[in-house]
Amino acid sequence: MMTWLPAFLASVGRAVLGPCAAVGRVTLFAARVLSHLPRPPFYFREFGRQLLQIGYFSLPVVGLTALFTGGALALQIYSGGARFNAEAVVPTVVAIAMVRELGPVLGGLMVAGRVSSSIAAEIGTMRVTEQIDALTTLSTNPLKYLVVPRIAAATVAMPVLAFIGDVIGIMGGFLVGTRRLGFNGATYINNTWDFLEFGDVTSGLVKAATFGFILALMGCYHGYHSGRGAQGVGQATTRAVVSASVLILASNYVLTELFFTS
């Protein structure tokens, strides 16, 4: 009798310990990466390449996402606002929503899909084909050479991408507002400009930098610890995108609490 109890408790224990151990491993990995950040040698050429890969080549994705989101937002807020005769809030609400929330979050998620996966696949393949071992034997620290430049580049590039996304998103709202909803162009711009606060923009950019760090960290972590063979790399890629997306959304909530409840 009661033979099921130890087995049951063990499975509960496993379910709790597994995630805790994973969080610990990721934290240690992040700490190691950060400790390498200020110490030479610095691989500037790698950093530049990653800036191009992660930042520049993500521009179309982020731009299109922001454009359509800004447009849809304008339509939604207009119809919602009409219920209490507040159609005039469209420019302000579009701007605030884009800059504070949707620019960084949607941009982060899109870049996570594009970049976390490719980082995980690239580093995972390097792990599986012994290229990471080869780096070590060639007196090059793979964390410094592969991981630090990617994480630094993503952390720098994401705020810039988010800022461009903000501008394009507001432009999307402007286009819909003036072409479809009958707003006057100058009034729209004035309303956007007058009610937008500096803090709205900077909080969004800080969020974006955090998301950039997270999405590159997840790509690097899962790639670096990729299992063996093509299957291992495939799994690493999936895990990178899923964990990056979930962590972006979770940290977005935490950051929003921090910024706007005080």
Next chain:
Amino acid sequence: MITFCDIHKSFGANRVLCGMTLEVGAGESMVIIGGSGSGKSVSLKCVLGLVTPDKGTITVHGRDAAAGERDAFLAGFGMLFQGGALFDSLSVWQNVAFRLLRGKLKRPREEARGIALKKLRRVGLRPEVADLFPAELSGGMQKRVGLARAIATDPGIIFFDEPTAGLDPIMSGVINGLIREIVVETGATAITITHDMLSVRAIADKVAMLHDGKVQWTGPVADMDSSGDPYLDQFVNARATGPIRAVR
């Protein structure tokens, strides 16, 4: 001189090395043979610190391989990996000159490229290959590039992990010849891993056979055929029956 002293290494329940002991003299060309999965690659990775042994010590020129400054230690090594392990984001010459383009041994770009071209010529590759990417090369050419990278800084110790695996017999012969020449020319200490008996005879001064995580037999290559060791005999003569189980 490299000595392995009672090396143990397990991956989970998989006991790969259990009590490997081997001595490789300076300037000697040692060939390690053994079935696939017998831990040959793992033993080399233990020397380079890519895998940490559970027990036992490895000394290189009398110094403990696990202690001291890693960069300086690794600078004395060249390694040809089993799969080549060329960096596919870098061109061929940048692969060969990798060590010369960054870190302590950094040279001006033109000089590094010159050295890379020289090493490529040494392994029989034309200068046109230098600006291609590894993915554009055939398997034999990739092996040669790996070889060139391993010898780029004229290391005192060179490891070759299955240099002829997956190559046709003619290309295998060429690579074997190259390795022998390089070892003789530079006077480097070399450990080559292979399960190709032609390679053994072409490259080895001494042979060690790894089986069950231990060195089953070691001795000069000339004694290999008259060793009287049943394990070695079975391996050398490629027999399915003998003390080594064919089903694993």
